[in-house]
Amino acid sequence: MKRLVLLGGGHAHVHVLDALARTPLPDTEVTLVSPYPRQLYSGMLPGWIAGHYTLEALAIALTPLAERAGIRWKPARASGLDLDARTVLCDDGARIAFDWLSIDTGPTTDPGPISGSARHALPVRPIEDFVTRIDTLITAAGHAPGPPTALIGSGAAGFELALALRARLPQLPLALIGAAAAPLDGFPARLQRRARRLLDQRNIRWIGQRRATRIDADGVWLDNGQHVAAGHVLQVTGAAAPGWPVDAGLATDAGGFIRVGPSLQSVSHPFIFAAGDIAAYADPRPKSGVFAVRAGPPLADNLRRAIHGEPLRDWQPQSRALYLISTGDRRAMAAWGSLSAEGAWVWRWKDHIDRAFMRRFAHHGG
Ligand SMILES: Cc1cc2nc3c(=O)[nH]c(=O)nc-3n(C[C@H](O)[C@H](O)[C@H](O)COP(=O)(O)OP(=O)(O)OC[C@H]3O[C@@H](n4cnc5c(N)ncnc54)[C@H](O)[C@@H]3O)c2cc1C
Numbered sequence: 001m002k003r004l005v006l007l008g009g010g011h012a013h014v015h016v017l018d019a020l021a022r023t024p025l026p027d028t029e030v031t032l033v034s035p036y037p038r039q040l041y042s043g044m045l046p047g048w049i050a051g052h053y054t055l056e057a058l059a060i061a062l063t064p065l066a067e068r069a070g071i072r073w074k075p076a077r078a079s080g081l082d083l084d085a086r087t088v089l090c091d092d093g094a095r096i097a098f099d100w101l102s103i104d105t106g107p108t109t110d111p112g113p114i115s116g117s118a119r120h121a122l123p124v125r126p127i128e129d130f131v132t133r134i135d136t137l138i139t140a141a142g143h144a145p146g147p148p149t150a151l152i153g154s155g156a157a158g159f160e161l162a163l164a165l166r167a168r169l170p171q172l173p174l175a176l177i178g179a180a181a182a183p184l185d186g187f188p189a190r191l192q193r194r195a196r197r198l199l200d201q202r203n204i205r206w207i208g209q210r211r212a213t214r215i216d217a218d219g220v221w222l223d224n225g226q227h228v229a230a231g232h233v234l235q236v237t238g239a240a241a242p243g244w245p246v247d248a249g250l251a252t253d254a255g256g257f258i259r260v261g262p263s264l265q266s267v268s269h270p271f272i273f274a275a276g277d278i279a280a281y282a283d284p285r286p287k288s289g290v291f292a293v294r295a296g297p298p299l300a301d302n303l304r305r306a307i308h309g310e311p312l313r314d315w316q317p318q319s320r321a322l323y324l325i326s327t328g329d330r331r332a333m334a335a336w337g338s339l340s341a342e343g344a345w346v347w348r349w350k351d352h353i354d355r356a357f358m359r360r361f362a363h364h365g366g
Pocket residue numbers: 007008009010011012013033034035036038039040042043044045046076077078079104105106107124126157158160161275276277278287288289290291292324
């Protein structure tokens with residue numbers, strides 16, 4: 001009997017679970033190690049905050065998927081790997097042996113050089129914790145005008161979250177802090193200008209070209225000495241790698257993300273595969289759910305091939321991704337390379353794509 005361990009129930013692994021439910025692997029015992037019985041789909045998270053979706057609408061139930069595939073679920077978080085013993089070390093002290101390991105654990109929120117963030121900030125990851133704490137914030141602010149809330153990080157996720165919070169809490173004083181001159185750094189200039197105007201229209205204070213250096217109980221200190229008063233500080237400062245891949249001795253890129261070849265196999269340890277944001281692809285791509293989702297089918301195929309001793313297939317991620325950025329009002333912006341668009345139809349398009357993704361993993365009862 002061979003042992004395959006799936007670490008994390010991320011966007012690529014939900015496809016692997018589904019593929020294994022459809023066509024089980026003979027003579028292979030499969031274990032899913034995941035701290036939660038569900039995977040929250042980040043693409044719909046701002047829509048949940050804005051009040052457009054229930055939490056159930058963005059939850060992929062991992063345990064029924066695993067059950068259908070005859071896979072054991074180990075509720076734990078990996079805290080390390082022993083590569084010589086081929087063992088996953090779990091945060092509850094358990095050790096899980098494997099012959100093959102596939103990793104799709106996503107990133108952590110990059111704390112950056114901001115002191116006090118561990119104590120005072122609310123990082124967007126783990127998303128399960130974020131959702132619980134945001135729910136508390138929304139409930140409290142619904143009863144009384146809450147203390148000002150600041151968001152650090154003005155990429156697509158930070159921008160979407162700011163507008164979603166505004167849609168849900170029209171009276172909440174909100175500030176968005178970003179290092180670039182306009183929000184949506186890296187997106188077409190037209191979208192950046194539009195994003196900037198939207199912040200003004202929605203009464204969200206924009207603090208651009210500033211880096212947060214310290215967070216305390218009263219708010220955020222910036223690199224020019226300015227203090228931004230805030231009772232809550234949400235941190236959306238991008239994706240960082242957890243420490244355990246480097247500590248285990250896996251080959252990683254400079255950021256600590258696991259280096260994989262075109263077959264998604266670790267370049268240093270061929271019995272390990274990685275996909276999604278935790279992976280540094282041979283042909284690098286931005287950290288984005290699109291590439292995690294797209295890696296699912298080649299990962300499922302190559303895990304099967306590896307276990308059967310067949311040659312692996314190379315995967316070439318698409319060169320660019322379509323970004324659909326919701327603006328809290330059932331409208332959205334689209335960016336595809338240098339092309340951009342905006343409108344209610346873009347939101348309907350995004351909503352359609354997101355719901356179709358969720359339907360693929362809905363539990364059909366067998
Ligand atoms: C607010 C927000 C909105 C976003 N919107 C979009 C969007 O519209 N489009 C887009 O392309 N991208 C979007 N992103 C980016 C997207 O979330 C990530 O790129 C995507 O989640 C990466 O998928 P993944 O499978 O690598 O990891 P994840 O989705 O993070 O999944 C990892 C899973 O592994 C589990 N896990 C973590 N650590 C461990 C461990 N040590 N042991 C075991 N299990 C573990 C986690 O609980 C989680 O279930 C958004 C991000 C945010 C924060």
